[in-house]
Amino acid sequence: MASRIQIQFIDKLRYSPAIRGLRCRLQTLKDRNPSPEDPQGIARSIHNLCTAARSATTDRRLQQVENRISNRVSMLNGHKIDWMEFEKEAVERTIESAVVIKPYVSPREKGVLLISFDYQWARLMQYYRPDVLEKLADRYELCVCTVWAEPHCLMNYLLPKAWPGKRIYATISDPNDDRIIPRFSDKYVIAPCSARTGWIPPGTSPCPSNRRTSTS
Numbered sequence: 001m002a003s004r005i006q007i008q009f010i011d012k013l014r015y016s017p018a019i020r021g022l023r024c025r026l027q028t029l030k031d032r033n034p035s036p037e038d039p040q041g042i043a044r045s046i047h048n049l050c051t052a053a054r055s056a057t058t059d060r061r062l063q064q065v066e067n068r069i070s071n072r073v074s075m076l077n078g079h080k081i082d083w084m085e086f087e088k089e090a091v092e093r094t095i096e097s098a099v100v101i102k103p104y105v106s107p108r109e110k111g112v113l114l115i116s117f118d119y120q121w122a123r124l125m126q127y128y129r130p131d132v133l134e135k136l137a138d139r140y141e142l143c144v145c146t147v148w149a150e151p152h153c154l155m156n157y158l159l160p161k162a163w164p165g166k167r168i169y170a171t172i173s174d175p176n177d178d179r180i181i182p183r184f185s186d187k188y189v190i191a192p193c194s195a196r197t198g199w200i201p202p203g204t205s206p207c208p209s210n211r212r213t214s215t216s
Contacts, residue, residue: 020056020057021057023052023055024052024053024055024056024057024065027048027051028052028065031049031068032045033045034072034075039079039081040081040082042075042076043076043081043085043154044085045072046069046073047154049068049069049072050069050152050157052065053069054150054152069157073161081158083122083123084126087118087122087155089119089122089123090122090123090126093127094123095123097115097116097117097120098113098114098115098116098120099114100112100113100114100140101113104140110139110140111140111141112140113140113141113142113143114143114145115142115144115145116144117145118146118147118153121155121159122155125159133163133164137163137165140165141169142163142167142168142169143170143171144159144168144171145170146170146171146181151174151180156181156184157184157185160185161185163187167188168185168187168188168189169189169190170189170191172190177190178190
């Protein structure tokens with residue numbers, strides 16, 4: 001009983017507006033202007049500012065943090081970063097959670113490639129060369145299941161910079177994300193369904209493990 005009361009007390013403190021607001025301000029104050037010549041340092045700054053954004057308690061404070069993040073994304077200017085610093089799963093090369101839900105027909109009728117889970121995107125950005133991504137974007141529209149627990153994250157901000165296509169269709173799990181995700185990039189188009197909806201056509205089966213896409 002005492003343990004439960006302690007946990008409830010800690011959670012109440014951790015998620016109280018006052019503590020969250022203080023955490024946001026401290027995280028923002030800790031952020032320093034990275035060098036334009038240091039892509040990894042810029043990515044760290046974005047990562048830390050996303051932590052601040054998730055703790056913001058007012059729209060005004062959130063907008064201030066988002067503006068700073070947008071500035072850092074512009075500074076990065078599409079340069080590659082080492083995703084393994086931010087996502088340990090990026091060490092793997094195989095993208096398991098991906099499926100072609102519509103095949104490529106012609107330049108006028110592209111296919112649709114669905115990649116779920118943000119750590120799978122990290123592998124895409126870590127290992128695929130820009131010229132290979134260009135060829136992929138020429139044939140397929142990209143659809144992703146955005147990070148449901150925390151829309152303000154490095155993945156959601158940098159994927160549009162790495163993907164050469166004009167659009168990225170994004171499923172969401174939180175209805176509030178339909179107004180948040182598009183602020184990260186004008187490439188995002190919110191799909192009219194949530195990631196929890198069974199919207200992949202019946203009868204569609206995952207590709208056998210020996211035929212899955214690998215970047216090796």
